[in-house]
Amino acid sequence: MRADRLVSLVLLLRRRGRLSATTLARELEVSTRTVLRDIEALSAAGVPVYAERGRHGGFELLPGFRTELTGLNHDEALALLVAGSRRGAQVFGLGSALASAMLKVVDALPESYRDTAAGAVERLLIDPETDLLSRRLDAEDLPDTIVGEVRRAVFAGHKLRIHYEAVGQAPKWRTVDPIGLVTVREQGYLLAARSGADRTYRLSRILAAEELAEPAQRPDRVDLGRAWQERSVQFRTGGDPVTVVVRVNPNRREELVGTAVALLAEEADADGWLRLTVTFQDSRHAEWALWQLSTNAEALSPQGLRAGLRDRATAIASRYATP
Known part of the structure; x- marks a missing residue:
């Protein structure tokens, strides 16, 4: 255990530079006293680690120090x-x-x-190609040349010129400041900024890409998890929000709440069903979400949503009315 910790300590210093005893203790989940003992042990073993005193002090390796630390457990x-x-x-x-x-x-x-x-x-299977209902995941076929150009611009911190085909629009060239890459359920996305505004681009819609020599205007550090969460919220709350009162079978509650933007109110009806007030991105989003629940949900308002679901059901029934 201590040998693994010593290796981790050296790797932390190599990767992040000067770190305080408190920071090292937090990263290694030990006490600062243990960190100090480990530092002494490393010094005794010939590892060139030294202390820098003062307000911004800490422990640091001599510049250029390298050692082979390949012992994986x-x-x-x-x-x-x-x-x-x-x-x-x-x-x-x-x-x-x-x-x-x-x-x-x-x-x-x-x-x-x-x-x-x-x-x-061999006894672990991660993200199989189909789920239990044999629904196949739609993996995107992305040209390596395009993805490679995008990836290089992201890592190098250079501006990127892309020929992008947005939904319902003709393809056009645009220059962006790439921030990071995200993959969700076999679909890849480029997080970027354009003229200072946040933008998200589907990799499969990039028809061509060119890394530019000009440095990208972006922060030095980024929390991609937080950035993705913020953009997801922006996407879901865009459009013309609609508030819906709906009765739902308790067994399908989580499915309904999971597709909604927000849950505003909830109470139980006398028959055991739940009455929820939820917000959707727009009327199209609301109609789609409730259609997935079939007879396990009933929209009580707005009337326009009830009419849309009725018309859709009538059209389906008419299509299958005759042999």
């Missing part, structure tokens, strides 16, 4: 192999690189770990 190797089985790398055009890296990881493992780790991976 069994769980670390298993975690890498499991990560390598995910298909996100395919979306970002890194499939072949990932396969090559996994071969190197397996080859570098101690023989005692190699067989057991490989055997364990």
Whole structure:
């Protein structure tokens, strides 16, 4: 356990530079006293770690220090192999690189770990191509040349020129400041800024891409998880919001709430069903969400939504009325 912690300590210092004892203790989940003892042990072993005193002081490695720290334990190797089985790398055009890296990881493992780790991976299936209802996930077929150009601009921090085909619009060129890449359910997205405004682009709609030499206007650090959450909220709350009062079978409540933008009120009806007041992005979104629930939900208001669902049901019934 201590050997793993010492390796982690050195890796933290190599990656992030000067860190205080408090920060190291928090990252390693130990006390500051333990960190100080570990620093002494590293110094005694010849690792060039030194202390910088003062308000912004901390511990740091001598510039240029490098050492080989390739001793993976069994769980670390298993975690890498499991990560390598995910298909996100395919979306970002890194499939072949990932396969090559996994071969190197397996080859570098101690023989005692190699067989057991490989055997364990065979008993874990991550994101299969179909779910229990045999619904196939729609994986996007993205040209490596386009995705590679986008990826290089993201990592290099350069502006990116893309020929983009938005929904219902003719393709046109636009220059953006790339921020990061996100993959969700086999679909890839580019998070970027354009003229200072946040933009999200579907990778499959980028018809051509060109990395520019000009530096991108973007923050040095980014929290992609938070950025994606904020853009998801913006997307769901855009349009012309509509508030709906709906009765729903309790067994389908979570499905309804999960598709709505917000749940405003909830109460139980006498027959055991639930009466909810929810907000949807627009009337089209509301009609789609309630149609998925079939007879397990009933929209009470607005009347326009009830009429839309009735007309849709009537059209379906008419289509199947005759043999």
